[in-house]
Amino acid sequence: MAEQDALSRRGFLRTASLTAAAMASGRLRGDSAWGANLHDAAPLSEFGYGDVLMSSEAHENQLRETQAVLMSLSDDSLLKPIRQMSGLAAPGEDLGGWYHYDPDYDYRKDFDAGFAPGCTFGQWVSALARAYAITGDEATREKVLRLNRLYAQTISADFYIRNRFPAYTYDKLVLGLLDSHTWVKDPQALAILEQTTNTALPHLPGHAVDHDVRWRMDKPADDISWNWDESYTLPENLFLAYQRGAGRRYYDLALQYLDDKTWFDPLSRNENVLRGHHAYSYVNSLSSAMMAWLVAGSEKHLLAAQNAFAMLQAQSYATGGWGPDEQLRAPESDDVYASLTHTHHSFETPCGSYAHFKVTRYLLRVTRDSRYGDSMERMMLNTVLGAKPLEENGHAFYYSDYNYNAERVYHVARWPCCSGTLPQVAADYRINAYFRGPQAIYVNLYVPSTLRWNDGGVAFSLTQEGQYPFESLVVFTLTASQAAVQTLHFRIPEWAGGSSISVNGARQKAEIVPGRFAAIRRTWKNGDRVELELPLTMRLEPIDTRHPDTVALLRGPVVLMAVKRAQSDALPRVTREQLLSARRLSERQWEVQASSGSVTLVPFTSLGDRPYTTYLQAG
Ligand SMILES: [Zn+2]
Numbered sequence: 001m002a003e004q005d006a007l008s009r010r011g012f013l014r015t016a017s018l019t020a021a022a023m024a025s026g027r028l029r030g031d032s033a034w035g036a037n038l039h040d041a042a043p044l045s046e047f048g049y050g051d052v053l054m055s056s057e058a059h060e061n062q063l064r065e066t067q068a069v070l071m072s073l074s075d076d077s078l079l080k081p082i083r084q085m086s087g088l089a090a091p092g093e094d095l096g097g098w099y100h101y102d103p104d105y106d107y108r109k110d111f112d113a114g115f116a117p118g119c120t121f122g123q124w125v126s127a128l129a130r131a132y133a134i135t136g137d138e139a140t141r142e143k144v145l146r147l148n149r150l151y152a153q154t155i156s157a158d159f160y161i162r163n164r165f166p167a168y169t170y171d172k173l174v175l176g177l178l179d180s181h182t183w184v185k186d187p188q189a190l191a192i193l194e195q196t197t198n199t200a201l202p203h204l205p206g207h208a209v210d211h212d213v214r215w216r217m218d219k220p221a222d223d224i225s226w227n228w229d230e231s232y233t234l235p236e237n238l239f240l241a242y243q244r245g246a247g248r249r250y251y252d253l254a255l256q257y258l259d260d261k262t263w264f265d266p267l268s269r270n271e272n273v274l275r276g277h278h279a280y281s282y283v284n285s286l287s288s289a290m291m292a293w294l295v296a297g298s299e300k301h302l303l304a305a306q307n308a309f310a311m312l313q314a315q316s317y318a319t320g321g322w323g324p325d326e327q328l329r330a331p332e333s334d335d336v337y338a339s340l341t342h343t344h345h346s347f348e349t350p351c352g353s354y355a356h357f358k359v360t361r362y363l364l365r366v367t368r369d370s371r372y373g374d375s376m377e378r379m380m381l382n383t384v385l386g387a388k389p390l391e392e393n394g395h396a397f398y399y400s401d402y403n404y405n406a407e408r409v410y411h412v413a414r415w416p417c418c419s420g421t422l423p424q425v426a427a428d429y430r431i432n433a434y435f436r437g438p439q440a441i442y443v444n445l446y447v448p449s450t451l452r453w454n455d456g457g458v459a460f461s462l463t464q465e466g467q468y469p470f471e472s473l474v475v476f477t478l479t480a481s482q483a484a485v486q487t488l489h490f491r492i493p494e495w496a497g498g499s500s501i502s503v504n505g506a507r508q509k510a511e512i513v514p515g516r517f518a519a520i521r522r523t524w525k526n527g528d529r530v531e532l533e534l535p536l537t538m539r540l541e542p543i544d545t546r547h548p549d550t551v552a553l554l555r556g557p558v559v560l561m562a563v564k565r566a567q568s569d570a571l572p573r574v575t576r577e578q579l580l581s582a583r584r585l586s587e588r589q590w591e592v593q594a595s596s597g598s599v600t601l602v603p604f605t606s607l608g609d610r611p612y613t614t615y616l617q618a619g
Contacts, residue, residue, distance in 0.1 A: 043294060044365040044435040044442060047451065049133035049183065052430035055448040055465075058385055058605060059429045065389045066423035067131045070124050071143065072392050078124065079150050081117035085163065086156035097394045097414025103162070107225035112413040115225075119165055120420030121151070122172030127423030129179035134427060144184045148177065152192045160203035167231035170200040172420065174237040178244055190246050197249075208232040208259035211278040230281040232259035235288035236358075239295040254288075255296065264289055267304035272311050275330035279323025280348050280417075283312065284355035290362035302366065309359060313375070318541045318552035318559050319382035319604065319614065320356070320375060321347030321400050337543045337550060339402065340615055346402035350418035353384035354425050357432055364444065365435060370491040370517045373444040374557070376432055377493070380445065381469055382559045384425050386604035394419065400604070402614045405567045408607050440487040442517060446474045446534075458484040460524070469536065469558050470587050476530040483525045489517035493557060496534040503530050538580050543615055551618050553579045553601060559614060560590055560601035567611035572599045576618045 054060050076092025081101035083090035094100055098116040105114035125147055132140040151173075160166040173196055181189035209215045209231050212224070219226040238254035241247075258264060263285065266273045274282075286308050292301035315329050315336055316322045323329075324339035324346050339346060356379050364372040386408070387397035394414030401407055411418065434451045435442040441451070441462065450463040459481040466474045476488075492499050494515035501508045501518060512518045520530070536556035543550040553560045560582065562572065572594040582590040582601060590601040602612075 041368075041437070044368065044437050046361070046365070046431050047434055047436060047453070049130050049427060049430055050136075051452055052433060053450040053452075054430060055450070059426070059447060062385070062387070062389070062422075062426040063131065063134070063429075066127065066426045067135075067140070069390050069392050070128055070423055071140065073124075075143075075146055075150055078121060078147060079154065082121060082151065082154045082159060085117065085159045086154045087158055088154060095394060095415055097416070099394070099415040107164075107223055115413065116165055116168075116417065118159075118163075119169050119172065119417065120415065121147075122169070122174070122176035123420030123424055125151075125176030126172070126179040127427055129176070129183040130424065130427035133183035134430065141184055144180050145186055148180055148186055148189060148192055152188070152195065155192075155195050155199050157199055157203060160200055163203075164225055165229045166200065166203050167205070167229045167234055170196065170204065171230070171234050171237055173200075174241060178237065178240055178246075182244060193241065193246055197253075201253075204234075205231050206256070208234075208257050208263075210259065210262055211281060228278075230278075230284070231257060232263065233281055233284045233288060236284075236291045239288075239291035243295060251295070254291070258288060258292060258301070259285055264301055264304040267308045267311075268300040270303075270307045272331045274308070274311050274315070274328035275333075277328045279326045279328050280351045280355055282328060283308075283322070283352065283359065286359040287355065287362060290359060290366070293366065294362070305359060305363065306367075309363060309372075315544075317347065317402055317543070317614065318554060319347070319400065319402070320379035321349065321352065321383050321402070323347060323352065324402075332546075334544075334546065337547050340404055340543065340550070344401045344403045344406065345399045347383060347400040348418065349383050349387055349397060349400045350422040350425055351420075353379050354421040354428075357425065357428060361432060364442075368442075368517065370444075371494055371515055373491045374493050374495075374515070377445055377469075377491075377557045380429070380432070381557050382604050384422070386607065387422060390419055390422055396422065404571055404613045404615065405564075406561075406612050406614065407567060408604075408609065408612075437487075437489075439485060440489060440519075442489040442491070443476075444491050446491075446532075455486065456484060458482055460484075460486065462488070467587070468534070469556050472534050472536045472556070474532040474534065476532065478524050478526070478528045478530070480524050480526050480528075483523050485521065485523050487519050487521040488524075488530070489519050490530075490532055492516055492518050493534060495537065495539065495554070495556065497537070498535045500533045501530065502533075504528060505531075538582065540576060540579060540618065549618055550615050551576070551579070552615050553582065555582075555590075558603045561604060561607060561612045561614050562592075562616055563600040563602060563607070564611040564613060569611075571613060571617060572596050574599065574616055574618050579616065579618055 074092055077095050080090045080092055084101045100114045101117035102114040128140055128144050163169055177189045177193040180186040205215050212227050214227050216226050234257040235254040238250045241250035286305045289301035289305040292298040312322055325343050326348055329335040360372040360376045383400050390396050395410040396416055396419040398411035398416055398418045433445040446468045448465055452461045461479045463477045464474055468474050492514050496514050499512050510518050510520055538555050540551040542548045573596050574594040578592050582592045585591050588606045592599045
């Protein structure tokens with residue numbers, strides 16, 4: 001099974017790069033299901049945050065918890081480092097950690113307190129705005145409006161001059177203001193954005209500067225942290241600003257900041273240049289490439305994103321995570337395998353998953369290839385949904401640990417970058433779950449929830465229920481204000497052989513192919529019921545093709561991790577057969593009989609504080 005799975009994973013990569021190459025030459029036009037879609041059909045649309053009601057406890061807890069933390073932080077505390085850096089009076093409690101401002105901060109002496117003052121402000125405003133679109137909570141709306149007005153009073157050149165990450169911070173501020181404009185309808189958001197842009201631009205490099213490249217000659221050459229800004233991620237939100245009505249200037253700026261020479265150009269030619277690139281920010285930059293396709297029609301950038309994502313898949317862990325020690329790796333290297341013993345910083349989870357969800361959302365919308373949805377599901381269930389909750393004191397989950405001696409712990413520094421992305425991720429589960437085409441709905445994630453939409457004057461809702469991914473059955477109930485035609489597309493995961501769909505008890509003859517969406521087109525009536533059966537088979541996935549005996553055990557989309565009694569305990573000796581015949585003890589607990597005794601396996605979301613290992617040696 002391991003070999004078969006490795007093959008099918010390689011098959012995906014091959015298909016993806018072949019399609020990319022064929023698209024470049026125009027050969028696929030009209031003759032391939034997903035290549036053709038690119039040119040012949042408009043991209044699928046996203047739904048709004050308020051269109052989906054979530055009823056999954058795990059997803060809703062993460063949203064509630066992150067929002068409660070953001071709402072608990074005083075406006076003065078949130079503004080404090082920005083005011084300090086702008087030379088203004090800055091009353092209120094200092095949040096500390098990365099958010100703290102210290103004019104004498106020296107990265108070489110202290111990584112924790114003062115590394116990135118104010119950097120997460122824009123992400124928090126963005127997350128609050130998205131949450132308002134979900135909940136309609138008036139206090140959340142008022143906080144967004146207040147923060148934007150208070151922030152507008154601070155805008156100054158000094159904030160960027162003193163900032164280690166001027167482009168990063170500007171990028172997040174742009175998004176916070178755009179989300180305020182779109183979801184909170186803040187009438188001043190675009191004007192504040194314009195003022196922000198006017199002030200920031202003279203202090204940005206004017207083009208994409210790669211990570212580790214020195215461009216600020218006024219900063220000490222021996223402090224490399226001044227070379228870690230992320231200007232190459234700017235175009236996504238600049239294109240978005242143009243799309244949302246901020247003006248043509250943002251379109252031109254977006255083109256100006258595309259990281260072509262060293263990154264997108266070689267990627268578009270399918271040259272694997274991932275090695276050594278900072279993991280999160282360069283995966284995040286792929287969303288800029290996708291927006292260059294969606295907004296500016298640049299096929300080169302679409303190819304770059306597709307190729308890069310296939311390369312990323314080839315160096316991912318079974319959980320969907322990537323980038324040990326925040327580095328992308330050379331193709332066919334042993335680095336990811338070696339990371340199982342060399343590091344505990346295996347995957348930067350909230351930031352990485354945020355970047356991953358965005359680029360796969362774009363890719364799925366453009367290609368309609370459901371395997372991008374498989375990748376989102378894997379990432380969601382095995383990484384960020386199991387993040388430790390963000391705390392009011394700034395404790396935040398940062399790295400997932402895939403070491404043989406792993407622990408699920410908070411980051412050493414308070415208020416790191418990942419405290420900015422987790423609240424955004426928690427809001428975004430809704431927009432990852434469903435997409436829309438003409439007279440068509442794409443059900444991408446199987447999470448208990450209700451989607452509401454209108455089409456041709458008919459009001460529809462689709463409710464999904466069940467214990468998936470722990471049980472194989474997902475039940476959908478549809479309501480419609482009158483009978484009407486729609487095509488419902490259901491993602492059939494690539495691992496889900498033997499899947500079936502029934503409508504009102506009648507087994508459908510629609511083509512059901514693992515790794516594709518299955519389409520059911522019919523005149524839907526109020527009360528119609530769909531049953532989707534996705535057999536949750538056990539399988540093993542090797543860490544890479546050179547180490548076929550180093551395997552993770554998966555059941556459907558969920559990685560089952562082996563709990564250890566103590567972190568330092570030796571790995572249990574198991575065989576493939578023993579792993580594949582793991583016995584289920586309860587809904588979320590399995591047991592394997594190894595020669596050395598029994599081993600308990602649970603999903604990442606059920607580990608608690610127990611030590612564990614994701615990979616085992618199966619002889
Ligand atoms: Zn982070």
